[in-house]
Amino acid sequence: MGYKIAVVGATGNVGREMLNILDERQFPVDELAVLASRRSLGTEVSFGDKTLKTQDLDTFDFSGWDIALFAVGSDATKKYAPVAAKAGCLVIDNSSLYRYDPEIPLIVPEVNADAIEGYKNKMIIANPNCSTAQMVVALKPLHDRATIKRVVVSTYQSVSGAGKEAIDELWDQTKSIYNPVDNKPPKVFTKQIAFNVIPHIDVFMDDGSTKEEWKMVAETKKIVDKAIKVTATCVRVPVFVGHAESINIEFEDHLDEDEARDILRESPGIMVIDKREDGGYVTPVECVGDYATFISRIRQDSTIDNGLNLWCVSDNLRKGAALNAVQIAEVYVNRILSKR
Template identity: 85%
Template sequence: MGYRVVVAGATGNVGREMLNILAERQFPVDEIAVLASRKSLGTEVMFGDKTLTTQDLDTFDFTGWDMALFAIGSDATKKYAPKAARVGCVVIDNSSLYRYDHDVPLIVPEVNPEAVHGYAKKNIIANPNCSTAQMVVALKPLHDRAKIKRVVVSTYQSVSGAGKNGIDELWDQTKSIYNPTDDKPPKQFTKQIAFNVIPHIDVFLDDGSTKEEWKMVAETKKIVDPSIKVTATCVRVPVFVGHSEAINIEFEDHLDEDEARDILREAPGIMVIDKREDGGYVTPVECVGDFATFISRIRQDSTLDNGLNLWCVSDNLRKGAALNAVQIAELLGREVLKKG
């Protein structure tokens, strides 16, 4: 016996990836509904070898459905998530709307699976920000061993994190570089993204940080440990898919780089590729389409008594969004609903 599953926002990048991953991981689905806004109504999407036609999100009745994976943005989620939750359909939401709500668990299954039991307060579970998700997968097993005091992270985030418009803008601007008569000024981003990097993701806050940077701080505290201090600089780079992070960690206790490497090799969701030679590390191009969070460049930080540096790469459309949502669905089914 399987589940009746809804995917809302099925025509977007993340929604389509959710469908791909549900099929790839053979999630126990008895029935599936794919929803879209009226402008995308009737669009066909693939679920394994099946072709599905989108239904109207606005008029859909969630009664009798077990869970709904939402990839529709905060504004639409605010309207439709409570509607689904009220009739017993558990919402797994990819937007930022509920991440900081004390009554909504924020879950990365490799890190805090026990939090799933808190879903019942609102019948909603939040999926973290893409840049946070991959980082906490790497931090948690190290934190369990040596307790992390402080994290300094610089991100190199792909344009797919800004959706289809971000991908299109990088593609169009790259082509226009070689055709000076076809100028493509920035629309999605604040400056040219082709052959450039932009140290600005989301809006600026009063302290000079951006909201993307604030999200990494707040979400790491909620998912891993509120005592961890985090400072982040988030940068958009001209990469289509795959986020990278340079992470500096200060621990309360000494942790040798070799032991850290062994811990990470055994940790769920992580693949360590760390050879001190040309090409002995993972880059975004190599992580696309993969489930793992890849860790490379593990080394002591000689400027701290108890410090490590590492390089972390993951497919942001997968672990940073769709994969994590499906893993939450698997966790919910296994630990709570227990039908599949």
């Protein structure tokens, strides 16, 4: 049995990745609509060996459609998601608009798939922030074993998390370094991103943190456990695709690094590459196009009683966005639609 699926924002980086992943995972698509704003109307996108033309989101009728994967900004989502939901089409939203609504589930399938039942509240499910998604995949199995008290995380986030214009800015600035006449001042970012790192993602808040850092705190509590304390520093780095995170974890109970390594190896969505030798770890460039969240550098933190350090890497356009959305759709199909 197949289902009627709409991809909203099909011409963007995440929308195109959603189409790739639906095809790769052989999602049971009976009919597919690719939707975009009027300025992108008629743009062609690929789905497997098919080429599809985008339809106008503004006039699209969601009645009779099963799932809509939204990969547009919060403003467009605020306008169109309730329209789709009212028509009986489940919205899986990649923006930040609904993540903190207590009536709307925020789901990472490897972590809290049971929350899918909350779809009934508003016919909307939220996809978490990219940096949170990969981190909670790593935290959950360790939390189940030894109970996490506190997490200190520093992120190294690629420019693709800020969209196509950010990718172009890194590319153009990198070229201009070798051609000083062709100066490319920052437009997307607050400072030069080429050959630099910027400790600033999203807007600043009153307490000095950025909203990206606040998202990691709030979303971890909603997805894993509200008792976990999280402090984050989020940094943009000159990498095209792939987010990396240095994570320090403090537990209630002792957890040996060898046991932690074994637990993570057996956990869904995780690939452990952890050899204490040159190159015995995964970097962002190696994770691009992969489904897994990669864990390396697992080691005891000797400065506290029950602490571990680890290195976490994932493709932010996949697990951090498109893949997670498709996985939520798979859970919805398997647990809800197939039972009807």
